[in-house]
Amino acid sequence: MAPPRQSWWGRLSRGARVAVVAAGVMVLCCCGGVAIGAVTDPPASTDKKDAAPASSAPVNGGEAAAPAPAVADLATPSATASPTEAAPSESPSPSPQVRIRTVTATQKIAYSTRTVKDSTLAEGTTKVRTRGVAGVRTLTYQVTLTDGVETGRKLVRSVVTKAPVTQVVAVGTKQTRQCDPNYSGACVPIASDVDCSGGSGNGPAYVDGPVYVVGRDIYDLDRDGDGVGCD
Structure with missing residues (x-):
């Protein structure tokens, strides 16, 4: 029975193995990576083919995946939250301005006519003895103004400030x-x-x-x- 075949790693001396591991560590440090390992003897060879050393095989023929960036590098700085501007509220419509005013007005009062018989006048003739005069009535109103426009009027007082004068007409009764x-x-x-x-x-x-x-x-x-x- 032939003796088992040793791999190239098995044929190296312990000192050579340490040198190889140290060289790999230096290469990884120069490339920005972090290597953590322990110098250990590889497992004993078996009758089966030597297992290929583990390596970072490229995926789908591509290059080896780069180490994932630190979580802190991936974190996107949050934008500074600006306070939300409150929408300007519509100002309430102004209340209508209501005012009360007192207004006076005058009104004519028609005079009446009275007839009297006069025996000194020929029958069928007339003559004005007293001329009639119209009177005056003073009216007082309470006026409501809304924004300067009259919206209401109420009569609060009515006084005769000048009485009318009755007209007197004489009618003749004397027969000629x-x-x-x-x-x-x-x-x-x-x-x-x-x-x-x-x-x-x-x-x-x-x-x-x-x-x-x-x-x-x-x-x-x-x-x-x-x-x-x-x-």
Whole structure:
């Protein structure tokens, strides 16, 4: 039976092994890596093929994976949180300005008319004895103004500050006598019959003479035919 085959590591002396490990440590330190290991003898060889030394084999034909960066390097510095600006709130609409004012106004008062009979005036004629004058009423209002605009009005007082004057109109009642144009001198009224005053006639109308007949003697006042009646 042939003796077992030794690997190249097995054929090295202990001092050579230490030198190789030290050289590997220096290479790793120069490349920025950290090597932690213990110099130990490799396991005893077996009949099976020597196991290949562990190495960082490239993945899918690529280069060996670089050591993962420290957690502190991966941490992304958090952005400084700025205080959230509060949205400007809408200012409340201003309340309406309400004011109360007192306002006065005047109003005319129409005068009335009164009629009276006047026997000194001819019947059917009129005459103003007292001229009418309009009166004045003073009104006081309570006015409500909202933002300068009138929105309400209330009457709080009504006083007659000037009384009206009543107009007085006189109406004539005097009856005027109409004289018959057939006579002159005294006025012979126009009636159904006229007699001389103090005579025996029964009227209904009478005349004081003398009267002169200038036309027809329709009332038969000239009894003796001399042209003068009621003499």
